[in-house]
Amino acid sequence: MHDYQTFLHHKLIIIGAGASGLMAAVTARDLGIDTAILEGNDRIGKKIAMTGDGRCNITNDSTMTGTDDEVVALSSQYHSSQAKFPLPVLQQFGIRQTIDFFNMLGLPLTKLKEGLMYPMSLQAASVLDIFELALEERNVPVYLNNKVLDVTVSTDHPRFKITCRNETEEQQIVYTSEYLFICTGGLTGQNAGTDGSGYALAQNMGHAMVEPVPAIVQLKVQYPYMKALSGIKLQGRAHILVNGEIVRSETGEIHFADYGFSGPPILQLSRIAAVHLSKGDSVTVSVDLMPSRTKEEVIEFLEMNWGTFATPGRGILRRIFTQEAGPCPAERGRNRSRAKPTLPGSLVENERDLL
Numbered sequence: 001m002h003d004y005q006t007f008l009h010h011k012l013i014i015i016g017a018g019a020s021g022l023m024a025a026v027t028a029r030d031l032g033i034d035t036a037i038l039e040g041n042d043r044i045g046k047k048i049a050m051t052g053d054g055r056c057n058i059t060n061d062s063t064m065t066g067t068d069d070e071v072v073a074l075s076s077q078y079h080s081s082q083a084k085f086p087l088p089v090l091q092q093f094g095i096r097q098t099i100d101f102f103n104m105l106g107l108p109l110t111k112l113k114e115g116l117m118y119p120m121s122l123q124a125a126s127v128l129d130i131f132e133l134a135l136e137e138r139n140v141p142v143y144l145n146n147k148v149l150d151v152t153v154s155t156d157h158p159r160f161k162i163t164c165r166n167e168t169e170e171q172q173i174v175y176t177s178e179y180l181f182i183c184t185g186g187l188t189g190q191n192a193g194t195d196g197s198g199y200a201l202a203q204n205m206g207h208a209m210v211e212p213v214p215a216i217v218q219l220k221v222q223y224p225y226m227k228a229l230s231g232i233k234l235q236g237r238a239h240i241l242v243n244g245e246i247v248r249s250e251t252g253e254i255h256f257a258d259y260g261f262s263g264p265p266i267l268q269l270s271r272i273a274a275v276h277l278s279k280g281d282s283v284t285v286s287v288d289l290m291p292s293r294t295k296e297e298v299i300e301f302l303e304m305n306w307g308t309f310a311t312p313g314r315g316i317l318r319r320i321f322t323q324e325a326g327p328c329p330a331e332r333g334r335n336r337s338r339a340k341p342t343l344p345g346s347l348v349e350n351e352r353d354l355l
């Protein structure tokens with residue numbers, strides 16, 4: 001039971017004080033718009049605090065774009081079913097603008113390996129501090145503990161009526177606004193407040209919904225030797241095969257775990273695997289640990305080192321090798337047409353909420 005209702009009005013209301021809501025609020029206020037944020041949690045940016053291993057990887061300047069062609073090339077690297085979506089976004093606000101935005105707030109960035117940029121303190125908490133300061137300086141109210149339950153749209157003014165539940169004060173609060181941004185994130189990290197309620201709010205307002213699938217996650221596989229291989233990290237090339245055909249490949253450090261695979265290339269591939277799994281396709285991950293060598297070079301290498309690798313019963317790698325590669329080609333009349341050995345695994349499940 002709610003004791004009473006309070007009404008508050010702002011020209012622009014932003015639902016969600018995550019990365020997108022906070023940036024939108026600062027930008028809108030700097031354009032002179034009366035802006036407020038409604039946040040279900042008791043503090044802003046709970047997910048930001050978890051990012052980049054607690055350091056918050058803000059951007060990557062190795063992909064910095066200058067020319068139009070470079071922006072087009074960069075936009076093609078984004079994973080999206082809406083292939084045309086990233087380009088106009090990056091044309092308006094690219095990596096340079098991201099760095100400038102944080103400098104403008106007073107948060108200098110530092111670069112670690114491979115162009116990865118973090119706050120100079122290497123603390124995600126600094127990002128939250130700087131946003132808190134920026135909102136305070138600009139008099140942008142942030143209504144915490146305000147979980148939005150419902151939004152109604154009217155043709156009259158004000159156009160939006162937003163009903164919230166305030167847990168701490170056990171009351172319903174109704175906000176009204178002329179403009180509304182839904183910045184409620186996805187479904188990843190539900191303990192950070194992203195419980196998918198934003199999807200329902202958008203749907204109730206008539207927006208079409210694309211069924212979400214996990215992305216940037218590990219891949220769980222059915223492969224008998226995963227437990228034994230767990231802990232190994234190797235540079236390699238991973239492929240996703242759908243119904244037996246390679247649909248995407250990525251190179252980088254592949255991590256072997258008891259459940260399956262992780263590491264940057266796997267995280268990159270996980271979305272495409274999840275999309276096909278959700279359609280009921282047969283999805284396999286194949287890992288090439290000698291991507292720089294041709295099939296012939298690998299076979300030659302294996303034949304030369306057969307005694308080292310294929311002696312049965314001496315170590316897990318040897319056991320796997322004997323199982324996967326079969327008898328020595330010499331014993332099979334040096335049949336050079338066989339495929340380059342890889343470690344295959346049928347995907348059984350994807351995990352969400354893990355990076």
Ligand SMILES: Cc1cc2nc3c(=O)[nH]c(=O)nc-3n(C[C@H](O)[C@H](O)[C@H](O)COP(=O)(O)OP(=O)(O)OC[C@H]3O[C@@H](n4cnc5c(N)ncnc54)[C@H](O)[C@@H]3O)c2cc1C
Pocket residue numbers: 015016017018019020021038039040041044045046047048050051052053056057058059146147148149183184185186188189192193194195196197198353354355
């Ligand atoms: C473990 C991990 C590490 C990551 N590392 C990085 C990284 O290093 N670099 C990087 O760029 N990205 C990283 N990401 C991704 C990044 O966190 C997200 O892309 C980003 O947080 C999305 O921002 P958002 O504003 O859309 O949503 P969120 O940051 O999820 O914010 C949404 C906000 O909306 C609030 N909310 C939701 N529903 C309601 C409601 N009904 N009423 C009121 N409030 C509501 C939530 O409480 C939340 O505060 C990482 C993600 C995870 C999970």
